[in-house]
Amino acid sequence: MDFLSLFENDFLGIIPESFIAFAACLLLVYGVNVPTHPSNALVVNVGWLSILTLGTTILLLVTGPIHEMVFFYNCLKIDSFSLFLQVIILLSVISVILLSLDYLVREGIHSFEYMVLILLSSCSMILMVSSYDLIGIYLTIEFQSLAFYVVAASKQDSEFSTEAGLKYFVLGAFASGILLFGCTLIYGFTGLTNLEDLGQLLTGIGSLPVISSSGLLVGILFLCVGFLFKLTAAPFHMWAPDVYQGAPTSVTAFFAICPKLAILGLFAKILLFTFYDLLNSWQSILLLCSLASMCVGAFGALGQTDIKRLLAYSSIGHIGYLLIGLACGTVDGLQSMLVYMVIYMTMSLTTFGVVLSIRTKDGQAVKTIQDLAGLASSNPALAITLSLTMFSMAGIPPLAGFMSKFYLFFAALSASLYPLAIVGVLTSVVSSFYYIRFIKIMYFDKSEQNLQFESLDASKAWVISITLAVTVFLAAYPAPIFLITEKLALGFCI
Amino acid sequence: MNITRLVSGLMCKTHVTYRIIAVYYSLALKRTLIYSINESNEYVIKSKLEIYIMSVEQVLFFLFSSLALVCSTMVISSRNPVYSVLFLILVFVNASGLLLLLGLDFFAMLFLVVYIGAIAVLFLFVVMMLNIKITELTENTLRYLPIGGLIGFIFIIEVLLVVDQDLIPNLQFNPEIGFSLLQSVGVWVEFYFNSLISLITFKISPSDIADHSAQLSNLIGELNSLQASYYQETYNQPQWVDWGKLVGTLSPIEAVGQLIYTYYFYYFILASLILLVAMIGAIMLTLHKTRSVRRQDPSSQNAREFSKTVLKVRHTNGN
Numbered sequence: 001m002d003f004l005s006l007f008e009n010d011f012l013g014i015i016p017e018s019f020i021a022f023a024a025c026l027l028l029v030y031g032v033n034v035p036t037h038p039s040n041a042l043v044v045n046v047g048w049l050s051i052l053t054l055g056t057t058i059l060l061l062v063t064g065p066i067h068e069m070v071f072f073y074n075c076l077k078i079d080s081f082s083l084f085l086q087v088i089i090l091l092s093v094i095s096v097i098l099l100s101l102d103y104l105v106r107e108g109i110h111s112f113e114y115m116v117l118i119l120l121s122s123c124s125m126i127l128m129v130s131s132y133d134l135i136g137i138y139l140t141i142e143f144q145s146l147a148f149y150v151v152a153a154s155k156q157d158s159e160f161s162t163e164a165g166l167k168y169f170v171l172g173a174f175a176s177g178i179l180l181f182g183c184t185l186i187y188g189f190t191g192l193t194n195l196e197d198l199g200q201l202l203t204g205i206g207s208l209p210v211i212s213s214s215g216l217l218v219g220i221l222f223l224c225v226g227f228l229f230k231l232t233a234a235p236f237h238m239w240a241p242d243v244y245q246g247a248p249t250s251v252t253a254f255f256a257i258c259p260k261l262a263i264l265g266l267f268a269k270i271l272l273f274t275f276y277d278l279l280n281s282w283q284s285i286l287l288l289c290s291l292a293s294m295c296v297g298a299f300g301a302l303g304q305t306d307i308k309r310l311l312a313y314s315s316i317g318h319i320g321y322l323l324i325g326l327a328c329g330t331v332d333g334l335q336s337m338l339v340y341m342v343i344y345m346t347m348s349l350t351t352f353g354v355v356l357s358i359r360t361k362d363g364q365a366v367k368t369i370q371d372l373a374g375l376a377s378s379n380p381a382l383a384i385t386l387s388l389t390m391f392s393m394a395g396i397p398p399l400a401g402f403m404s405k406f407y408l409f410f411a412a413l414s415a416s417l418y419p420l421a422i423v424g425v426l427t428s429v430v431s432s433f434y435y436i437r438f439i440k441i442m443y444f445d446k447s448e449q450n451l452q453f454e455s456l457d458a459s460k461a462w463v464i465s466i467t468l469a470v471t472v473f474l475a476a477y478p479a480p481i482f483l484i485t486e487k488l489a490l491g492f493c494i
Numbered sequence: 495m496n497i498t499r500l501v502s503g504l505m506c507k508t509h510v511t512y513r514i515i516a517v518y519y520s521l522a523l524k525r526t527l528i529y530s531i532n533e534s535n536e537y538v539i540k541s542k543l544e545i546y547i548m549s550v551e552q553v554l555f556f557l558f559s560s561l562a563l564v565c566s567t568m569v570i571s572s573r574n575p576v577y578s579v580l581f582l583i584l585v586f587v588n589a590s591g592l593l594l595l596l597g598l599d600f601f602a603m604l605f606l607v608v609y610i611g612a613i614a615v616l617f618l619f620v621v622m623m624l625n626i627k628i629t630e631l632t633e634n635t636l637r638y639l640p641i642g643g644l645i646g647f648i649f650i651i652e653v654l655l656v657v658d659q660d661l662i663p664n665l666q667f668n669p670e671i672g673f674s675l676l677q678s679v680g681v682w683v684e685f686y687f688n689s690l691i692s693l694i695t696f697k698i699s700p701s702d703i704a705d706h707s708a709q710l711s712n713l714i715g716e717l718n719s720l721q722a723s724y725y726q727e728t729y730n731q732p733q734w735v736d737w738g739k740l741v742g743t744l745s746p747i748e749a750v751g752q753l754i755y756t757y758y759f760y761y762f763i764l765a766s767l768i769l770l771v772a773m774i775g776a777i778m779l780t781l782h783k784t785r786s787v788r789r790q791d792p793s794s795q796n797a798r799e800f801s802k803t804v805l806k807v808r809h810t811n812g813n
Contacts (some may be wrong), residue, residue: 006756021767028774072760113778120771127764139764146768150775156782165779 010071016060020123023053031112046112077132085129085265093122098459100250121147125262134183134193152247164246171239179226185219199274234292244312253352286327293320298427328415335489336411340404346467350389353464374447387439394432400474562588575621600746
């Protein structure tokens with residue numbers, strides 16, 4: 001039998017992913033063979049090459065010959081949903097690399113493997129959102145996590161970074177085990193791993209009076225727990241603040257933005273595409289996790305003084321809001337979740353960009369919120385940027401953050417999830433306390449040590465200005481993003 | 495065929511929880527109807543010898559699995575860590591024996607090579623190099639027993655609640671002998687066990703149990719009385735052929751090769767990328783590019799002039 005004919009056109013569908021993998025291997029060879037000197041930071045060089053690679057990948061994705069196909073023996077599926085997610089994931093990775101180039105040089109993280117690992121993990125993320133099988137999902141998640149553990153510990157001379165890496169490794173491996181256990185149970189009780197086959201098998205099962213196999217439900221529960229762990233949703237969030245605080249700030253920015261887009265997209269695909277007929281079973285899990293995440297995000301952040309820790313709690317809260325959209329299980333819910341994802345990405349990019357570019361007089365990176373005191377006088381532009389972003393995160397009307405939250409709560413109300421909407425509004429009121437505290441410290445607090453004025457490097461300045469422009473002016477012309485997300489959400493109904 | 499009709503009739507009568515037991519008996523009865531084909535393409539009823547071979551497999555299964563359980567208990571309870579690793583190796587050997595019983599010869603070998611050849615030996619190296627004191631490990635082992643035991647008990651109850659009765663294996667029923675004493679004990683144990691679970695989950699009330707046990711004893715009695723007529727009926731005319739035996743099958747190696755390298759080669763490549771990440775990570779985290787590390791520069795090493803590398807130094811001080 002000529003097996004080549006099985007996969008005749010399949011490689012056309014995977015051109016972007018294989019391009020990233022090959023480019024990562026090439027960059028690895030390049031980095032090993034170029035002589036390194038302490039003065040010549042190879043990480044910047046490889047970083048720019050990685051940006052080039054990722055940009056080319058976006059072009060390959062958008063102009064690819066095939067836009068809708070199931071291939072590699074039902075292992076992968078590309079469609080408009082996965083294309084959208086892949087493009088925003090790659091854009092966010094590019095932005096994070098642009099933000100972190102200057103930081104890496106200053107903090108003395110010179111190893112070029114950092115960039116290779118980020119490249120490989122972005123390869124895993126874009127494979128993840130197009131996975132079509134439980135085995136593929138587990139493998140891509142493991143691929144991504146393994147790269148993350150190493151990147152979290154990449155600052156070798158810092159104990160915090162090593163601790164973060166180790167903690168992330170142990171807890172992440174635990175979560176992967178739970179995820180795999182869930183997949184095994186689902187396979188054991190249905191004999192299927194393919195997402196479409198599972199969806200077909202479970203069609204109409206919700207209308208039966210008794211769901212015969214409780215093992216399947218336990219499998220889905222374990223699967224959800226694994227995903228929620230990776231998403232840092234509330235009962236499974238305890239690793240996030242420590243890891244976010246300990247890892248280098250550029251890595252924190254990467255962790256807070258990119259993997260969440262990928263894993264949440266995949267989670268939505270599994271729940272809404274495969275297990276939609278078991279909506280009643282998983283809706284309550286998501287509902288509880290969403291409520292808990294919003295509360296933890298709002299109240300946990302109140303007492304924090306460390307900026308990165310605070311941002312970690314803030315991201316837990318945002319995950320809670322995002323899960324509202326998923327818990328609705330409606331077209332509106334999915335659409336509002338996608339809109340929120342994009343806006344969360346831009347707001348976080350601005351925040352981390354500002355945090356990465358503020359330094360004290362002795363050249364140290366800022367650690368606590370009090371270090372921001374006097375920023376309004378030393379660098380007014382950055383202060384205004386940060387204030388606008390914080391207002392947006394808190395959900396003050398004309399900004400993008402308000403729009404996304406409004407739309408999300410509206411979707412929750414129309415799906416009769418009143419507790420989620422009410423708690424969401426209340427916690428966003430509570431969380432605006434610590435967002436606005438940033439502004440109070442920057443503008444009104446006297447500082448003992450003055451911050452130094454530094455002009456930003458061009459790459460960071462571009463990213464910050466573009467994302468800020470999106471945050472501020474999205475309300476003026478929101479049509480494109482709403483149209484795209486509407487189309488994607490409707491794609492699930494077909 | 496009236497035996498199945500009778501069993502299904504009984505199934506309708508009995509309670510849902512115990513209906514499944516009737517299904518087991520119908521399955522057990524069918525199971526003995528398997529005919530094999532000899533060289534001259536005649537249907538031959540399986541002889542008693544093959545039933546005997548089945549029981550050897552069962553004995554081996556119980557031997558391997560019970561040894562594995564004992565050894566894995568010894569892994570965590572033995573005082574000397576080296577003994578623990580050796581017991582771990584024994585667990586792996588037993589597990590590969592279980593794989594052999596399933597007919598997965600290639601996997602059994604792979605299991606031995608990977609787990610014993612690579613992982614257990616690595617463990618052994620680490621344990622021997624770390625030089626752990628034996629006394630350190632012995633203290634405080636019983637301290638966590640209450641809480642650990644409680645959690646374990648809760649977990650067992652949860653698993654029992656989840657595990658449906660579909661997962662309980664069929665009882666062996668030999669129509670030539672009828673129920674043996676052991677089998678009827680097994681049926682009753684299973685019955686009371688299921689009743690207990692249903693009691694815990696409030697599916698039935700205690701008064702139901704007596705009712706159902708009467709039904710069950712009726713069922714067993716009828717099955718036993720039917721056994722003789724069944725034997726008369728079925729052994730004279732072949733009913734059906736096990737077509738599965740006639741289909742050509744692949745050996746495990748061929749099947750694995752086809753799955754991994756042809757159909758699901760994508761996962762294979764993905765796994766190789768994961769290994770690449772692991773390798774890069776290990777090198778990145780352990781290779782310190784600082785001055786204090788002494789390293790060799792191969793090019794300058796080779797470019798040295800050998801005649802100047804050995805110097806004669808006259809020792810002047812002292813003798």
